[in-house]
Amino acid sequence: MKRTVMVAALAAATALCTPAMAQERGGTLKFARYDGSRLIDPIYADRNPDIWMVGSLFDTLLRTGSDGSSVVAGLAESHSVSEDGLSVSLTLRDGVKFANGSELTSADVVFSLDRARNLDLSPWAGLLGSIKSVAADGNTVTISLNNPDPTLLSMLATFNTGIVSKAAFDAAEGATDQEKSAAIFASASAGVGSGPFYMCDFEQGASMKFCANDNYWRMGSDGKALPYLESVDFEIIPDDATRILKLQAGEVDVAEFVPFSRVAELEADPKINMNLYPSTRIIYSPINTRDTRADGTPNPLADPKVRQAINYATNKEALIGLVLQGAGKPMTSPLMAAATPMSTGETPLYSYDMAKAQELIKEAGVEPGTEITLTTLAGSADDSTIFAALQQMWSPLGLKVNVEQVDGATRGAKNRSGEFDIHTYGWVNDVNDPSQVVGWLGYHPTRKAVGTGWNNDEFNGLFEAAAVELDPAKRAEQFAKMQDIYAEAAPLLFMYETPFAVAVSKSVEGYVQTPLGNNIFDEASVNR
Amino acid sequence: MATLQYILKRLTLMIPTFLLVMVIIFLLVRFLPGDPALAIAGDRASDADLAAIRDRLGLNEPAWVQFWLFLTNTVQGDLGTSILMRTEVLDVVFQRLPTTAFLTVYAVGLSVLIAGPMAFVAALNRGRWPDTVIRTVFQVGLSMPVFYIGLVLLTFLAAQLRWFPVGGYGEGFVSHLYHLFLPAFTVALYTSAIILRNLRSAIIEVLDAEYVQFARAKGLPNRVILGRHVLRNALISTVTLLGLSIGNLMSGTLVTETVFAVPGLGRLMLEAIFARDYPLIQGLTLTFAVLVSLVFLLTDLFQSSLDPRMRLS
């Protein structure tokens, strides 16, 4: 981890502490992406390339503080929660405008939140399930709840509660909300969001351009409104090698998703800052915990001892060395990245211990020569390395690891139907709260504990209790307990956390990718 | 008049072909593993969400109903909405088509420029060293993997020497020429080798033909012979060859577009397959089929207009 530059923290610190100084303004930042956005609408964004751009176009009522966990004022300059925790009232900032100059009012907020919690529209509506109603009075918005919700304030700082213009939706062509949203997006309209930028050009799957919102309310270090940049040009270049070549040739200023095998080389480049932004991304492998496999044969992995054994037998440090060239760290919490609030555990989970692994396998009575299939992504160099390494690492246990290589769509289908032994997977938090990732990985009703079929009543009960617990200390206790249970049961092969590797030209300052993956251009600038 | 009749006849003959093409596409796409609803909703969606999406897409209908819908919609020019792009398939196709067409024509142009003069030199020096050298060099070109050569050219000519941009398409005609030079050249390495082989033997054939021998015997200068007989013959055979290999050319652009980050139809096709974007895959394959058929037809028309001996039948 010595390579990891804590850029996010640094940038945030500079923004807060430095007095007004000469700040480069204007110019275009050219950004090479690995994949394109399809629809940047707070409520429809469901893929990372969409989600991670929402914040540049849309403001939220609250914002995540620079410490990464507190909530600070956003569009709402103040907020208060009632005694019983059943209502939240927020006072809107005066004079906030959408990018086209029209006023942002409390009616827009009501419209946006009602849209965001509409189960028929948004895949994220479930996250706002506690909201009973949203009402506006002047510049005050009151949210009434069915039950106390400890995550609500974090949710109001999350992309899916971004505020959209009601007028823009009323005026847009189309019969349904989906059609209207697509029409607004396709026309690259300035009137829909109040974020630091608005989308001024878009070519599906090829390129995209953000232009500065002249009406943005936040101030830069020079006392004038943000953003510093005039525009951001995005170009989609799926091929890793080509994306980096573009940066080296000076045709773009930023290349994201740099393969870890090239980090060292780019670090040595005098014109490039090779940034490893801390992230909430974890790489893990769900293990099928059902008593029998999908084809009816007995499943050796149903025994927790076997799952613990393979966890002990996996040398994470070696894996990190091979796949990430050292740019990563073993998971310390079984359910989340260390950067997630309420994560427990300081030491790596299941540190490599072959003797213990062999003992566990013996106790479980697994026959030598037992075959296990690892399902990996076809064409993925990382996955093929993981397979080669695990095959070698688990052979002392008498396990014979076979590989089954499929594409992403097939892997998703297999995860759902339970037709797998172990498969590779990854996750990045979308919400600054542990409930989302814990629900995904462990709470059976969500998605059968990430497809593993693991179902633990105590865990499920704790999860449900934590969903309505307002006392942060108690809630942290509940999450700590869940992490203990999960680590013990080991429904996953716990692997590692990886940073976001982004290569940035030295002429660029202030660009940040947050632990949630959001691309933040608010305070970015280019010195040409 | 005869030409018009011929075109009509050919177009009619295309109907059963396209029907078959559509059956093939439909079957292929239905057999793709992985659920398109899953592709739309993502890994995190609940089972109920997936069922709803399947219902909306009509995936729960019997196969023949789905095929009938696909057929009737296609005939009306409605290729559906792309899952990946969230826009009309036809719009996406028309947006990307010019890029791929430009690249293909550019590559063909370059190939002819490279292979044409070389073929003449080789044919006129048949069996001697210039012939051997030229044939060997182009033979090597024929065996070069596009994906590797493309990467090498990108790394050295573009990233290091900065002679060309690394990928992209550019704005305006001249910029297109500049941006697409390396990808077009990469495709041309392969295509020019095929053209050279064909052109060389076509020229030799004419040179050996009795009427040319006769013209020579009459004392006509070489220049006249070349201009009158050889060029025309060479043109016909090259156009025929290019027309017939249009499918291969487009195959070439598929890989090239991916390596060079050119936003064209080929790259889109790969993305669509990986994303299980049924409507887009269907629309794109159909587009390719229509394009290739049209090129075949144009080739035949061109051929017959140049060579009166070729009857349209």
Add this chain to the structure above:
Amino acid sequence: MSDTAVSSSAPSRPSRLQLALGKPGFLIGCLIIALSTLLALMPNVFAPYDPNYIDYLAIRQPPSWAHPFGTDSLGRDSFSRVIHAYRVNMQMAILATVFALVIGVVVGALVGYYRGIADMIFGRVVDAIITFPFLVLVIAVVAVLGPGLINMYIAITMVGWVYYARLMRAEIIAQMGNDYSDAGMVMGYSDRRIIFRHLLPNAITPVLIYWMTDMALAILLGSSLGYLGLGAQPPQAEWGVLIAEGRNFITTAWWLSLMPGIAIVLTGLGFSLIGDGLADLLRPRG
């Protein structure tokens, strides 16, 4: 295609071998393919290391006496991997084409001989298949069957047989214009005997010449699919996969992609030189 469409003629046996020996291109082609076959049959004899042996301490080492082609990102010996890939890629040249050849020859001969309704249907099928760019159809089929070598062979065969069948059909029809096939019919031979004993041997020459070109193409196509992640799967050593693995290191570890690149070009060259030589040797002379 016209450059390979050659009609066979009365052979002039004694001079053929001499002619072949007088053609350096043809000889070089044969030599390359013979060597490649040898490597493919016995990679263990020539490869100094286990191609899949991971050595954490020797990552991306430049070429040396110990590792003539250097080592890759997992410390595996690149030379051994390129040599072992010969087996996969030579197999590719054969397995991706030979079934297409057999199916194509049989179907082409039958529809060419009988014509009628089968021929009409055949015509439409051919039209439909050749209106797809080859790679598009192959990738679509691979996507249906799932990535991997066997599925890739099936996909290429499903599309590739058409080209053989088309060629064969045309040749059979041309041959049927000749006297001896009429003679066969007059003599009351069975259809099978006429097709397979008389017509086919005479019509097969251009098909065989096309086969050589097609094997070169199969290697290119197979390695392209490997590069795109649809063909051979890592850690299997295959040239396309090796190039894909080395594509991030063209400047820093050029040997990773250059060596398999050279192997592809050489083998492809070998097959097309043989194809060209055969075309010249078997072409009617006069």
